Amino acid sequence: MCTAFVSIEPGSAVPVLLLSVRDEYLGRDWLPPGRHWPDRPGLVGGLDLAAGGTWLAVDPERRTAACLLNGFGPLAPAHSRLSRGALPLTAVRDGGIGHLDLTPYDPFHLVQVRPDGARVTSWGGHGEPEEHELPTGLSVIINDGLEGLAASRTGSERVRALMAxxxxxxxxxxxxxxxxxxxxxxxxxxxxxDWLPVVTGDGLALDADAALIQRRDFGDGRLWGSSSVSLLALGPELLRYDFAAAPLPDGPGWQRVALG
Structure with missing residues (x-):
């Protein structure tokens, strides 16, 4: 149940703010943001050690970023399936993913942010992807898509209620x-x-229905929960990236990610 909030205020000194919370099975190993891809020099992101991709990639030169949320819908064919973790890297390197054939990818939502706005691409596993340029103000993207309104959504009432x-x-x-x-x-x-105490959990229990930073046991023997939190600020002359491993405030704390 990854979640992203995007705040857009045109004309502000910092027009675009992104909060991205990564939720994953907690046994899945990863590394914090860095330059982990020799074939894509300059790109920064956390490294998923299971598949080699990332959940959030940043291109400091272009001052752009892209974060990935899993979606719902039919899975890609097993014989041709590709890791979704390459998509944020491709998006910031190429300026988008419109040139890709998406049929080898399981459903996803890709949030692309830039100093003057943001866009969400949603792929439900069939048909054509949905594209939405985000409006001024605060938008939320969950695994059911932008504002929970993607064409392909979960069939689980419990998961839907937690996301809502x-x-x-x-x-x-x-x-x-x-x-x-x-x-x-x-x-x-x-x-x-004032955002930071809210981002770090707002005092909610890790298993509260509304928890942003969460830990849950869905009964399959593996723990699911928030593994990291990213805060990005984008403006004409600014790209700032703050990162923390979850849960907070018990984790190692916030680090400023070097983008120079």
Whole structure:
């Protein structure tokens, strides 16, 4: 149940803000953001050690980023399936994924952010992908797509209820707070202000229905939960990336990702 919030305020010193929470089976190994791909020099992202891709990629030169959320729908054919973890890297390297044949990929939602806006591409496993340019204000993307309205959505009432509770709680919290205006300097606390305590869980239990930072046992013998949190600020002269392993605040804390 990955989740992304995108705040767009044209004309602001920092027009685009991205919050991306990665949820995954907790036994899946990964490395924190870095330059992990010699064939794609300059690109920065966390490394999924199972498949070699990433859930969020950043191109510092172009000041763009892309994050990936799993979707729902028919899976790609097993004999030709490709890892979705390559998609964020391709998106920031090539400026999008419109040139790709998506049939080898399982369903997904790809959020691409740039200094002047953001776009979501949703692939449900068949037909044509959905493309949405995000409006001014706060948007939420969950595994059911932009605002939970993708053509292909989960059939699980329980999962749908959890995603809806998370989206509703945190949309209301962010809307009630001053919008951060990060700068290139300072700590995560200074950059993200009143948002940061909310991002780190807002005091909710890890198993609360609305939990943004979560731990859940769905009964298959493996624990599912939030493994990392990313905060990005994009503007005409700014690209800032703050990252933390989850859960927070018990984890190692926030680190500023080097993009120079």
């Amino acid at each position: 509770a998370r989206a509703a709680h945190f949309r209301a919290r962010f809307d009630a707070l001053p919008r951060p205006r990060p700068t290139a300097d300072g700590t995560a606390e200074q950059a993200w202000g």
